[in-house]
Amino acid sequence: xxxxxxxxxxxxxxxxxxxxxxxxxxxxxxxxxxxxxxxxxxxxxxxxxxxxxxxxxxxxxxxxxxxxxxxxxxxxxxxxxxxxxxxxxxxxxxxxxxxxxxxxxxxxxxxx
Amino acid sequence: xxxxxxxxxxxxxxxxxxxxxxxxxxxxxxxxxxxxxxxxxxxxxxxxxxxxxxxxxxxxxxxxxxxxxxxxxxxxxxxxxxxxxxxxxxxxxxxxxxxxxxxxxxxxxxxxxxx
Numbered sequence: 001x002x003x004x005x006x007x008x009x010x011x012x013x014x015x016x017x018x019x020x021x022x023x024x025x026x027x028x029x030x031x032x033x034x035x036x037x038x039x040x041x042x043x044x045x046x047x048x049x050x051x052x053x054x055x056x057x058x059x060x061x062x063x064x065x066x067x068x069x070x071x072x073x074x075x076x077x078x079x080x081x082x083x084x085x086x087x088x089x090x091x092x093x094x095x096x097x098x099x100x101x102x103x104x105x106x107x108x109x110x111x112x
Numbered sequence: 113x114x115x116x117x118x119x120x121x122x123x124x125x126x127x128x129x130x131x132x133x134x135x136x137x138x139x140x141x142x143x144x145x146x147x148x149x150x151x152x153x154x155x156x157x158x159x160x161x162x163x164x165x166x167x168x169x170x171x172x173x174x175x176x177x178x179x180x181x182x183x184x185x186x187x188x189x190x191x192x193x194x195x196x197x198x199x200x201x202x203x204x205x206x207x208x209x210x211x212x213x214x215x216x217x218x219x220x221x222x223x224x225x226x227x
Contacts, residue, residue: 043116043203043218044155089155097210098168100147102155 012109019080021106023073023090032093034100035064035075039086044102047075047088077108085110114138116219118204124225125194133189133222135204144187145205145216146179148172155203161187194226 013019025033031052036044048059050066050073057064063076073090087105094101117136125131137144146158160167161179178190187206191198201223207216 038155041220043205043221045218046215091155098143098160098162099157099170100145100155100216101157104154 009104010107010109012111013080015080015082015110015112017080019075019077019084019108019110021075021077021088021108023075023103025071025073025090025092025103027092028068028071030092032097033064033066033073034091034093035062035073036089036091036102037084037086038089038105044089080108080110082110082112084108114217116204116206116217118202118219118222120222121220122223122225124227127196127226128193131191131194131224133191133202133204133224135187135189135206135219136185137187137204137206138208138217139185141206141208141217143167143207143210143216144179144181145207146189147203147205147218148200149203149221150200158189158202191224194224196226199224199226 034049035047037047038044048057048062048064050057050064055066061078065074075088077084085108087107089105090103091100116138119134123131144161147155148158149155156172157170159169159173159179164181176192180188201221203221204219205216
């Protein structure tokens with residue numbers, strides 16, 4: 001079946017380091033992907049999105065890379081800060097845009 | 113900054129009872145959603161709602177579930193006869209247009225505990 005999943009459940013980095021969070025998807029027809037951040041006790045918060053006709057998109061301190069050949073998505077966070085500690089989910093939107101399918105989530109811990 | 117608000121923040125209910133989870137989406141948004149997250153697991157889609165009707169629902173959203181927009185501001189999720197496995201965090205979300213074109217904003221969630 002179709003699924004969106006993550007390679008690693010946890011990631012621990014030092015403050016100031018760059019972080020890379022990975023995601024694999026299985027639906028080659030996926031057209032649109034989003035990264036969400038979920039802090040403890042809160043709902044998912046939009047970080048950045050990318051369409052399938054792009055391979056890279058940059059935001060403020062974040063970059064999303066899309067490799068359609070191997071169906072892989074990554075989120076890079078530059079100069080990671082303690083406030084970046086959260087669970088990060090990749091999500092896919094179906095072709096008619098009514099449903100987000102979330103991956104398993106990666107817990108990012110930033111050590112001071 | 114406008115936000116999606118959900119009440120209550122925590123609901124404890126006896127198995128078999130009915131619960132209604134309430135959400136106030138962002139005022140100019142037209143698309144509404146419910147998602148749930150069982151503790152430690154990923155966020156799962158339940159239902160999307162547009163133009164006063166369900167656009168899409170998942171296999172989780174069976175006959176025990178229903179949604180309603182009773183007035184111009186509230187969006188509710190009703191579970192008719194709760195089961196232990198309904199215990200989860202329930203998130204409401206809304207978007208101005210289709211989420212392909214615009215960001216979906218999530219509320220803080222309602223933690224439902226069925227005992």
